Amino acid sequence: MKRRDFLKSVTAVAASGAVSAPAVFSPAKAQSRAETLLIVSESGPNNVDIHGVGTNVPGYEVSWNCYDRLISHEMKTVDGTAYYDRDKFKPELAEDMNVGDMSATFKLKKNATFHDGTPVTAKDVKWSLDRAVSVGGFPTFQMSAGSLTKPEQFVVVDDHTVRVDFLRKDRLTIPDLAVIVPCVMNSGLVQKHATEKDPWGLEYTKQNTAGSGAYRVASWTAGTEVVMERNDKWVGGPMPKVKRIVWRMVPSAGNRRALLERGDADISYDLPNKDFVELKGAGKLNIISTPYSNGIQYIGMNVKIPPFDNPKVRQAIAYALPYQKIMDAVLFGLAKPCFGAPAGKATEVAWPQAHGFNTDIAKAKALLAEAGFPNGFETTLSFDLGFAGVNEPLCVLTQESLAQIGIKVTINKIPGANWRTELNKKVLPLYTNVFSGWLDYPEYFFIWCYHGKNSIFNTMNYQSKEIDGYIDGAVTAAANGDKPAYEKDVKGFVDVAFADMPRVPLYQPYVNIATQKNISGYQYWFHRRLDYRALVKA
Amino acid sequence: MLTMILKRLLLAIPSLIGVVIVTFLLTRALPGDPAAYFAGPAADKAAIEQIRVKLGFDKPLIVQFFDYVGDLARGDLGNSLTTGQPVAAEIRARLPASAELTLLGLIVSVLIAVPLGIMAATRPGSWIDHFCRVLTTAGVSLPVFFTGLILVYVFYYQLGWSPAPLGRIDVFATTPPSVTGFYLIDSIIARDFGMFRASFNQLILPAMTLAIFSLAPIARMTRASMLAVLSSDFVRTARASGLKPSTVIVTYAFRNAMLPVVTTLGMVFSFLLGANVLVEKVFAWPGIGSFAVEALISSDFAPVQGFVLTMAVMYVALNLLIDVFYGIIDPRVRMEG
Numbered sequence: 057m058k059r060r061d062f063l064k065s066v067t068a069v070a071a072s073g074a075v076s077a078p079a080v081f082s083p084a085k086a087q088s089r090a091e092t093l094l095i096v097s098e099s100g101p102n103n104v105d106i107h108g109v110g111t112n113v114p115g116y117e118v119s120w121n122c123y124d125r126l127i128s129h130e131m132k133t134v135d136g137t138a139y140y141d142r143d144k145f146k147p148e149l150a151e152d153m154n155v156g157d158m159s160a161t162f163k164l165k166k167n168a169t170f171h172d173g174t175p176v177t178a179k180d181v182k183w184s185l186d187r188a189v190s191v192g193g194f195p196t197f198q199m200s201a202g203s204l205t206k207p208e209q210f211v212v213v214d215d216h217t218v219r220v221d222f223l224r225k226d227r228l229t230i231p232d233l234a235v236i237v238p239c240v241m242n243s244g245l246v247q248k249h250a251t252e253k254d255p256w257g258l259e260y261t262k263q264n265t266a267g268s269g270a271y272r273v274a275s276w277t278a279g280t281e282v283v284m285e286r287n288d289k290w291v292g293g294p295m296p297k298v299k300r301i302v303w304r305m306v307p308s309a310g311n312r313r314a315l316l317e318r319g320d321a322d323i324s325y326d327l328p329n330k331d332f333v334e335l336k337g338a339g340k341l342n343i344i345s346t347p348y349s350n351g352i353q354y355i356g357m358n359v360k361i362p363p364f365d366n367p368k369v370r371q372a373i374a375y376a377l378p379y380q381k382i383m384d385a386v387l388f389g390l391a392k393p394c395f396g397a398p399a400g401k402a403t404e405v406a407w408p409q410a411h412g413f414n415t416d417i418a419k420a421k422a423l424l425a426e427a428g429f430p431n432g433f434e435t436t437l438s439f440d441l442g443f444a445g446v447n448e449p450l451c452v453l454t455q456e457s458l459a460q461i462g463i464k465v466t467i468n469k470i471p472g473a474n475w476r477t478e479l480n481k482k483v484l485p486l487y488t489n490v491f492s493g494w495l496d497y498p499e500y501f502f503i504w505c506y507h508g509k510n511s512i513f514n515t516m517n518y519q520s521k522e523i524d525g526y527i528d529g530a531v532t533a534a535a536n537g538d539k540p541a542y543e544k545d546v547k548g549f550v551d552v553a554f555a556d557m558p559r560v561p562l563y564q565p566y567v568n569i570a571t572q573k574n575i576s577g578y579q580y581w582f583h584r585r586l587d588y589r590a591l592v593k594a
Numbered sequence: 595m596l597t598m599i600l601k602r603l604l605l606a607i608p609s610l611i612g613v614v615i616v617t618f619l620l621t622r623a624l625p626g627d628p629a630a631y632f633a634g635p636a637a638d639k640a641a642i643e644q645i646r647v648k649l650g651f652d653k654p655l656i657v658q659f660f661d662y663v664g665d666l667a668r669g670d671l672g673n674s675l676t677t678g679q680p681v682a683a684e685i686r687a688r689l690p691a692s693a694e695l696t697l698l699g700l701i702v703s704v705l706i707a708v709p710l711g712i713m714a715a716t717r718p719g720s721w722i723d724h725f726c727r728v729l730t731t732a733g734v735s736l737p738v739f740f741t742g743l744i745l746v747y748v749f750y751y752q753l754g755w756s757p758a759p760l761g762r763i764d765v766f767a768t769t770p771p772s773v774t775g776f777y778l779i780d781s782i783i784a785r786d787f788g789m790f791r792a793s794f795n796q797l798i799l800p801a802m803t804l805a806i807f808s809l810a811p812i813a814r815m816t817r818a819s820m821l822a823v824l825s826s827d828f829v830r831t832a833r834a835s836g837l838k839p840s841t842v843i844v845t846y847a848f849r850n851a852m853l854p855v856v857t858t859l860g861m862v863f864s865f866l867l868g869a870n871v872l873v874e875k876v877f878a879w880p881g882i883g884s885f886a887v888e889a890l891i892s893s894d895f896a897p898v899q900g901f902v903l904t905m906a907v908m909y910v911a912l913n914l915l916i917d918v919f920y921g922i923i924d925p926r927v928r929m930e931g
Contacts, residue, residue, distance in 0.1 A: 102674075112632075193641045278684070279885065281761075314747070315758055315759075472631070473627070473891060474625045
């Protein structure tokens with residue numbers, strides 16, 4: 057039965073007084089159904105302000121759609137899906153951007169207003185950027201990734217002009233102004249609710265949106281639903297087509313699938329891979345799969361803990377991993393392999409890219425013997441239970457495969473709440489994890505994950521003067537626009553990472569989205585959440 | 595009666611103090627680190643420390659405890675980090691959702707289980723006795739999430755009779771003005787019968803799931819207790835005096851068999867209220883159980899403490915209520931009390 061027929065028949069049944077279901081009782085409601093998008097997902101936001109203390113990832117989605125930034129990205133098409141263009145920026149609240157040598161000047165749109173009608177001024181922009189670099193925690197961390205750390209960097213030139221001064225030459229400064237964090241808030245409204253203990257008004261923005269964005273939160277019941285309504289006065293871009301977004305939390309994956317298949321829900325992401333593959337096969341829904349930009353699931357080895365301090369052992373592990381089995385049995389093909397590059401293939405100036413290792417038990421055994429472990433050894437393989445759906449089978453397959461070269465692996469399941477604490481201690485010898493960066497630049501990934509300054513994402517405790525030289529070189533070359541030097545350095549650090557193998561990249565995970573056939577306009581963004589502004593319901 | 599209630603309430607105070615201390619210590623003993631969890635995936639050590647200071651987890655345990663007790667005295671249960679709301683508000687909003695579902699499930703269960711138990715007891719060994727045995731065994735041995743998913747699969751996915759399992763109300767309906775927090779009652783108060791029917795429809799499947807699960811203890815207890823009463827002297831006397839079988843069973847035997855059934859009911863109710871997490875998960879029900887479990891998974895202390903405390907208070911209240919009922923059913927209990 058088609059969706060429309062179904063709705064009609066339900067309306068008819070309901071009108072005849074029988075006790076029946078999806079409560080579309082009146083034509084008025086059917087009308088609102090056509091203008092409303094129903095999104096179902098496992099969990100919802102805990103805070104609608106990305107500057108908040110411990111705002112979770114669903115909260116980022118609300119922030120993205122309800123606030124504007126000075127600039128955003130243009131779109132391009134990759135494999136048939138609209139995909140944000142890393143290198144092209146478009147104005148959002150700004151109408152004009154002028155990037156100079158050591159500063160960038162933004163002219164604001166004069167007709168831009170916040171949801172309560174107050175005009176957006178340069179003062180609001182400065183206050184919001186000051187807030188982002190001052191509140192601490194994740195937002196401040198993210199701003200610092202683009203060398204934005206001090207309030208003095210943001211200067212009000214006049215009512216509608218803001219200048220951002222650069223701390224140093226950094227290629228990531230402008231892209232960092234287009235991520236979710238530097239959103240512009242209604243400073244007057246928020247300050248009204250600020251207190252001495254809470255000078256940035258975090259308590260107020262936790263519950264209320266105070267932005268100028270395309271949507272505003274109409275109601276929010278934590279853990280149950282978020283209702284967002286279109287801001288008809290939005291000037292940040294073309295007027296969105298969907299009037300109302302209803303985002304319901306449905307914890308059971310089976311029910312999310314049933315809701316989609318029955319045509320009651322319009323969009324869902326976060327279903328198990330197996331469901332996505334089956335739904336794709338059935339052909340009743342649109343399934344869009346896009347690899348994480350700058351994100352990799354990997355097997356990490358702590359190079360400070362023997363025997364993983366021996367590069368030969370690490371290479372042996374890289375030859376013993378069951379790559380293809382993981383792709384087939386765990387991910388059902390829904391991931392982009394990072395292994396098995398043909399021998400002699402030149403290193404690319406790109407990240408992620410495939411390494412040359414593939415499952416080869418004989419080679420692995422030989423390498424292990426060379427390293428002085430002909431009979432293998434014992435170790436522990438840890439994973440995050442919060443993502444057990446993928447991690448558990450992945451680790452079991454790895455355990456089986458490593459047993460073939462004599463390595464006895466005990467699996468250590470760590471509860472989600474405890475995972476980061478354990479990982480940050482850097483005492484796990486062998487583990488699997490995902491890292492992904494919002495800013496899609498190879499050197500950005502390597503600064504965090506491989507550089508000797510040993511950030512928390514360098515979970516391997518990896519130190520190498522050689523790789524540090526290449527990474528620092530690439531950062532400087534990028535800032536100065538020296539392309540040949542940049543390419544040489546990127547190839548350099550990728551080569552070192554693949555020869556030394558402190559972590560073995562497995563694959564780029566996919567973001568999977570299932571929508572009804574009448575929904576179009578999905579865009580892939582670096583944050584991997586939905587952009588409602590482009591969605592269309594036919 | 596009044597002195598008994600007062601005495602019982604006084605006795606409850608030490609146990610509540612104990613609950614406060616034990617839950618505080620237990621949540622602190624959980625392995626997770628909430629600061630690291632809520633600092634987000636991209637936080638460095640400094641960011642995690644900042645969060646820890648903001649949440650007050652950097653203070654010594656004893657200071658944290660007195661802060662907690664101080665807040666508690668002012669009726670403040672703290673903030674939930676997973677939902678971002680004050681715990682007291684969350685519990686106030688979620689407890690009626692769980693209670694409405696559990697009560698309805700229990701009523702359905704009683705309506706089926708008690709007559710079934712009585713019939714099974716009056717005709718032991720007959721087909722109805724066997725039917726009762728099979729039904730209760732099946733009910734108690736099927737896990738609730740399984741029954742729930744099967745019901746959703748059949749009545750929503752296959753037949754389309756039931757509304758989408760999207761929680762308490764349909765996406766396009768608005769909640770009735772809150773008086774009791776029970777949507778069925780609130781919609782009657784608001785005289786919105788469309789709303790009443792809509793929320794009732796949403797309740798049918800989860801309530802059935804709970805009912806199937808809780809049939810067993812009630813039916814078995816009714817049967818056993820009826821059997822005991824039916825073989826006692828006063829029933830034999832009543833029968834010998836030539837009273838109608840229906841009078842014997844309903845007026846004499848049933849009332850006397852009620853005591854253990856009421857005890858069981860109280861136990862089943864309080865058990866279901868906390869333990870229907872899985873039903874709440876399957877039907878996206880915004881109840882108190884799923885709230886507590888989510889908080890536990892992310893080592894979010896305040897909601898766990900709030901939940902345990904609420905449950906403790908409810909157990910005390912419920913036990914008191916059951917004791918009062920005893921008095922009404924059985925005058926002898928009243929005299930001793």
